[in-house]
Amino acid sequence: MTMAEYNIKIENVVASTKLAEEFDLIKIESEFEGAEYNKQKFPGLVYRVTEPKAAFLIFTSGKVVCTGAKNVADVHTVIGNLGKKLNGIGQETLDDPEITVQNIVASADLHAVLNLNAIAIGLGLENIEYEPEQFPGLVYRIAEPKVVVLIFSSGKLVVTGGKSPSDCDQGVEVVRQQLDSMGLL
Amino acid sequence: MTMAEYNIKIENVVASTKLAEEFDLIKIESEFEGAEYNKQKFPGLVYRVTEPKAAFLIFTSGKVVCTGAKNVADVHTVIGNLGKKLNGIGQETLDDPEITVQNIVASADLHAVLNLNAIAIGLGLENIEYEPEQFPGLVYRIAEPKVVVLIFSSGKLVVTGGKSPSDCDQGVEVVRQQLDSMGLL
DNA sequence: TCAGTATTTAAAGATATATTTATATTTATT
DNA sequence: AATAAATATAAATATATCTTTAAATACTGA
Numbered sequence: 001m002t003m004a005e006y007n008i009k010i011e012n013v014v015a016s017t018k019l020a021e022e023f024d025l026i027k028i029e030s031e032f033e034g035a036e037y038n039k040q041k042f043p044g045l046v047y048r049v050t051e052p053k054a055a056f057l058i059f060t061s062g063k064v065v066c067t068g069a070k071n072v073a074d075v076h077t078v079i080g081n082l083g084k085k086l087n088g089i090g091q092e093t094l095d096d097p098e099i100t101v102q103n104i105v106a107s108a109d110l111h112a113v114l115n116l117n118a119i120a121i122g123l124g125l126e127n128i129e130y131e132p133e134q135f136p137g138l139v140y141r142i143a144e145p146k147v148v149v150l151i152f153s154s155g156k157l158v159v160t161g162g163k164s165p166s167d168c169d170q171g172v173e174v175v176r177q178q179l180d181s182m183g184l185l
Numbered sequence: 186m187t188m189a190e191y192n193i194k195i196e197n198v199v200a201s202t203k204l205a206e207e208f209d210l211i212k213i214e215s216e217f218e219g220a221e222y223n224k225q226k227f228p229g230l231v232y233r234v235t236e237p238k239a240a241f242l243i244f245t246s247g248k249v250v251c252t253g254a255k256n257v258a259d260v261h262t263v264i265g266n267l268g269k270k271l272n273g274i275g276q277e278t279l280d281d282p283e284i285t286v287q288n289i290v291a292s293a294d295l296h297a298v299l300n301l302n303a304i305a306i307g308l309g310l311e312n313i314e315y316e317p318e319q320f321p322g323l324v325y326r327i328a329e330p331k332v333v334v335l336i337f338s339s340g341k342l343v344v345t346g347g348k349s350p351s352d353c354d355q356g357v358e359v360v361r362q363q364l365d366s367m368g369l370l
Numbered sequence: 371t372c373a374g375t376a377t378t379t380a381a382a383g384a385t386a387t388a389t390t391t392a393t394a395t396t397t398a399t400t
Numbered sequence: 401a402a403t404a405a406a407t408a409t410a411a412a413t414a415t416a417t418c419t420t421t422a423a424a425t426a427c428t429g430a
Contacts, residue, residue, distance in 0.1 A: 012391035016412045042388045043414040055389055057413060065412050067390035103411035107392045135408040136394045148409055150393060158393050160410040197379035201424045227376045228426040240377055242425055250424050252378040288423035292380045320420045321382045333421055335381060343380050345422040 006157075006172055010165060012105040013069045019083055020062035020093045028058060031089040047082075054078040062094075065102075072101060072165070103161060106168035110155040110176060112185055119151065122182040140175065147171040191342075191357050195350060197290040198254045204268055205247035205278045213243060216274040232267075239263040247279075250287075257286060257350070288346060291353035295340040295361060297370055304336060307367040325360065332356040 025045045029037040037045040044057035044065070052074040057065040064082070069075045076099060083093045116138045120130040129139040137150040137158070145167040150158040159171040179185040210230045214222040222230040229242035229250070237259040242250040249267070254260045261284060268278045301323045305315045314324040322335040322343070330352040335343040344356040364370035 009392085011393095012410095014390070014411050036388095039415085040387095043416090044388070046389065048389090057389055059413055061414080063413060065389070067412085069390090100412080102413095103390095105391050105410070129408085131408090132395085133407095136396090137408065139409065141409095150409060152393055154394075156393055158391085158409070160392085162410085194380085196381095197422095199378070199423050221376095224427085225375095228428095229376070231377065233377090242377060244425055246426080248425060250377075252424085254378090285424085287425095288378095290379050290422070314420090316420095317383080321384090322420065324421065326421095335421060337381055337383095339382075341381050343421070345380085347422085 006111075006176070007109040008106055008159075008169060008172055009108070010071055010104055010106045010168065012067065012103075013072055013075050013101060014103040015066045015069075015072075015075045015079070015099050015101045016063065017066070017079055017097045017099045018061075018063050018094065019079075019086065019097050020091065022062050023058060023060055023086075023091055025058065025060055027089065028086070028091065032085070049078055049081065052078055056082060066099075075099060075101070101163055104163065104165065104168055105158065105160045106162070106165075106172075108157040108159065108168075108172045110157065110179070110185065112155040114151065114153050114155055114179070115184060116151065116153050118184055119179065119182075122184060123178065142171055142174050145170045145174075149175050151175065191296075191361070192294040193291055193344075193354055193357055194293070195256055195289055195291045195353065196343075197252065197288075198257055198260050198286060199288040200251045200254075200257075200260045200264070200284050200286045201248065202251070202264055202282045202284045203246075203248050203279065204264075204271065204282050205276060207247050208243060208245055208271070208276055210243065210245055212274065213271070213276065217270070234263055234266070237263055241267060251284075260284060260286070286348055289348065289350065289353055290343065290345045291347070291350075291357075293342040293344065293353075293357045295342065295364070295370065297340040299336065299338050299340055299364070300369060301336065301338050303369055304364065304367075307369060308363065327356055327359050330355045330359075334360050336360065 025037050028045055029035045032047055035045055035047045044059045047056045054066055054068045066075055066079055086093055120128050127141055137152050140149045140151055147159050147161045147167055149171055159168045162168045210222050214220045214230055217232055220230055220232045229244050232241045239251055239253045251260055251264055271278055305313050312326055322337050325334045325336055332344050332346040332352055334356055344353045347353045
């Protein structure tokens with residue numbers, strides 16, 4: 001089983017970090033072009049960057065959530081850049097902040113048309129949710145790795161909830177093996 | 186059993202008194218900064234003070250409800266101050282009005298993690314209400330003293346309905362003894 | 371007669387707010 | 401016909417609001 005074979009591709013990485021002891025969000029909003037902060041609406045400041053493309057939620061506590069990067073390296077790049085930019089407007093940041101990947105979303109393709117009703121029955125109703133009138137994907141919760149896989153009749157998958165690329169790969173493999181063993185692949 | 190041991194703390198005192206034969210709420214609203222009176226919404230005028238912090242409901246009848254004080258002494262302080270302030274705008278008040286404590290809310294901590302399901306069964310379903318999907322606290326009605334205790338799985342308690350600090354202390358003790366006798370503490 | 375209106379306060383669990391992203395189906399809008 | 405929004409999934413962050421309980425006051429509507 002290879003990444004290439006099933007077109008496994010990381011689509012989104014969510015990471016968190018603590019960049020400072022505290023931030024002045026009002027000052028950041030006034031200095032960062034495009035930054036949006038409305039405390040009554042949501043307690044974090046929203047800031048988007050490109051190259052690489054990502055978005056930040058920046059909080060008064062100094063904590064930051066980074067979303068939208070396509071890989072973990074990009075996460076480190078954009079958070080590093082953000083730190084420099086914050087220093088550039090006089091906001092003190094911590095040295096060498098730890099960055100924790102919290103969620104990875106990946107897509108994959110089993111290259112087969114799937115019978116979701118049969119899959120639902122085969123996997124056992126306690127591990128899945130499938131209500132096609134509500135959402136066309138079957139929701140499959142895997143214990144190890146601890147991920148959730150959305151399975152579509154087209155053979156496409158979305159793997160979410162993982163903390164590492166490996167979690168995504170293994171999630172796809174678990175689904176593939178189970179479908180294979182049920183003769184549904 | 187001591188206040189200190191269970192961190193019993195009075196959080197709110199509700200008291201009532203009759204300060205005058207009648208009040209002109211429209212005049213009071215115009216003279217007292219921050220006062221709010223909308224007869225159609227509620228028949229009392231709302232007035233908040235600080236140092237000590239409290240709120241008043243002032244009625245045309247001359248009766249007043251005081252809420253939000255942290256102890257009985259503060260209640261007497263703020264009601265005394267209110268009387269002087271009312272005199273200051275020409276509202277006549279009665280001499281030496283009686284102040285009645287109507288409700289005391291206290292918090293406490295048993296310093297133990299509690300099994301609320303077991304407690305519900307042990308105390309008897311006729312004396313308690315516990316619907317964790319609706320509210321995470323178990324509601325326990327005690328006859329003597331006549332208080333209601335909210336019991337949380339964290340070991341924290343809220344005692345309400347008492348008329349004296351002693352009611353709160355005794356309420357905590359009743360709960361402690363009963364949990365102890367059931368081996369749940 | 372009762373329930374609601376308003377005020378205060380602690381406890382703690384749920385839900386919502388916002389961000390991102392793939393997937394696919396339906397509905398609504400332009 | 402094209403586009404947008406809703407449906408569902410995960411995760412961090414941090415606020416607000418709701419749930420419950422008691423009590424006085426007084427007014428309205430069912």
